Amino acid sequence: MSIERTYAEINSKIKSGKVVVVTAEELVTMVKDKGITAAAKEVDVVTTGTFGPMCSSGVFLNFGHSAPRMKIQKAWLNKVPAYGGIAAADVFLGATEMPEDDPLNSSYPGEFRYGGGHVIEDLVARKPIKYKAIAYGTDCYPRKEIETEITLDDINEAILMNPRNAYQNYNCAVNLSSRTIYTYMGLLKPNLGNAHYSTAGQLSPLLKDPDFRTIGVGTRIFLGGGIGYVVWNGTQHFPDRLYDKNGKYLGPSGGTLSVLGDLKQMNPQWLRGTSFLGYGATLTVGIGVPIPVLNEEIIRYAAVPDEELYAPIMDYSDAYPNRKPCDLGFVSYAELKSGKITVNGKEIPTASMSSYKKAREVAGILKQWIQKGDFLLSQPAQLLPNADDGIKAKVLKG
Amino acid sequence: MSPKKIVLRFTKTLSEKPIIYYLVKDYDLVVNIVKANINPHKEGMLILELSGEKYEQGLDYLRSQGVTVQPLTQEIIRNEERCSSCGACTAICPSGALYMERPNMEVKFDGDKCIVCQLCLKTCPLRAMEVRF
Numbered sequence: 001m002s003i004e005r006t007y008a009e010i011n012s013k014i015k016s017g018k019v020v021v022v023t024a025e026e027l028v029t030m031v032k033d034k035g036i037t038a039a040a041k042e043v044d045v046v047t048t049g050t051f052g053p054m055c056s057s058g059v060f061l062n063f064g065h066s067a068p069r070m071k072i073q074k075a076w077l078n079k080v081p082a083y084g085g086i087a088a089a090d091v092f093l094g095a096t097e098m099p100e101d102d103p104l105n106s107s108y109p110g111e112f113r114y115g116g117g118h119v120i121e122d123l124v125a126r127k128p129i130k131y132k133a134i135a136y137g138t139d140c141y142p143r144k145e146i147e148t149e150i151t152l153d154d155i156n157e158a159i160l161m162n163p164r165n166a167y168q169n170y171n172c173a174v175n176l177s178s179r180t181i182y183t184y185m186g187l188l189k190p191n192l193g194n195a196h197y198s199t200a201g202q203l204s205p206l207l208k209d210p211d212f213r214t215i216g217v218g219t220r221i222f223l224g225g226g227i228g229y230v231v232w233n234g235t236q237h238f239p240d241r242l243y244d245k246n247g248k249y250l251g252p253s254g255g256t257l258s259v260l261g262d263l264k265q266m267n268p269q270w271l272r273g274t275s276f277l278g279y280g281a282t283l284t285v286g287i288g289v290p291i292p293v294l295n296e297e298i299i300r301y302a303a304v305p306d307e308e309l310y311a312p313i314m315d316y317s318d319a320y321p322n323r324k325p326c327d328l329g330f331v332s333y334a335e336l337k338s339g340k341i342t343v344n345g346k347e348i349p350t351a352s353m354s355s356y357k358k359a360r361e362v363a364g365i366l367k368q369w370i371q372k373g374d375f376l377l378s379q380p381a382q383l384l385p386n387a388d389d390g391i392k393a394k395v396l397k398g
Numbered sequence: 399m400s401p402k403k404i405v406l407r408f409t410k411t412l413s414e415k416p417i418i419y420y421l422v423k424d425y426d427l428v429v430n431i432v433k434a435n436i437n438p439h440k441e442g443m444l445i446l447e448l449s450g451e452k453y454e455q456g457l458d459y460l461r462s463q464g465v466t467v468q469p470l471t472q473e474i475i476r477n478e479e480r481c482s483s484c485g486a487c488t489a490i491c492p493s494g495a496l497y498m499e500r501p502n503m504e505v506k507f508d509g510d511k512c513i514v515c516q517l518c519l520k521t522c523p524l525r526a527m528e529v530r531f
Binding site: 051053111113194272284337350352353354355356358360 | 482483484485486487488489490498500502503504517520521523524525
């Protein structure tokens, strides 16, 4: 008889301390040993995790009103500009923003040592931040400038709001050209010198719920060391299924999450300012998503191992930047994690931009929260679009 | 004896003397220059891989000339708290000093293999690698 569970039943088991939780990595082993049906009977929740650079991250900050009051027009935190085109005392600081006096890539390859992501890390670490703002002055908000120091505890709200995180799958990046290139996938050596990828593979949230059967608006998650929520699909959410030339299914791709949470209850260990030589600054974010085992089909997807999940190999010297077709094939995450793959007949070393070790820790922490009864699962108000919805990326003309 | 890596610092006046020549000629040491640099003030920095029977006498000679001698292994620092073990450095490191330990997927650093090319400093996204001379 097939297994069916409801969110209410799982939460009841969490409250009574009888819930059975395994990480996606543990599930892979369990299913190899016992099979899908036995695992489905036993397991109530599967936890996933990822810890990697996620550029589309940022914080909404609301400062206490100064005396006289001020309508922030432009603001800087540790010299990094924040967007002030919202309500008077609110700003938005993006993870990839850089100080105006940074040489950027004019001294190629630029180092991008301190940007918005680093400010977010310093904020959540409770370090003092130099705050400067200017305004044009109004009758109700007469003040025109302020220069002071703040900490996270000095301000009203700090909401981590990341419009696009937790990419479902990603490219394996290589460089076919004869020069070193500096990309958001790291330094790529010439003539297929190395291959970089960026996902936790069998632990990664959206690879384990490929058709969005459980993840949706309102899903409670581990976010930056605290509790956050999926609030919508992410931008550039183009869920798709990968197939090879023979029609073999190679796993999902294209989905993204928009996530939100209270920065004040997060931890700098899971929100890290990040720099990519020659590319820019960003934020490395820890995200963990629980997958309720509502039925056997859900656990079958959650149990897919690295051997059965694939990344497309993409040339970042020409094909990617110029939007040209690339026919270098696919590679499994098991191969990528082995440390070497073969591309165009050449064996090349592989490395990851996201941390599998930390992804394992995220999934482990989320498992503990659920086991202790500190974290209940939330039923989504609306599931996210999946590959059957046929959403396609638009091309910008010009 | 196996080669040891050392960092030598030369003042402006010392940079003009053929000190390494005497290290080879008088002390019969095998020298492999890993990295060399002279700054705009004409002060020199040299990282050597050095071996030979008269290794200690050679170092005494360097010190007697006013060269500052430091062992290299104390100079390369990996901030383990900052390192997330992503692995971004591992395919870049030319000597294999930074490598991924499998199956636990933890980045390890073997200072003995490090040639101080400093590529890891540039490529580590979390700035976990530091070099102190």
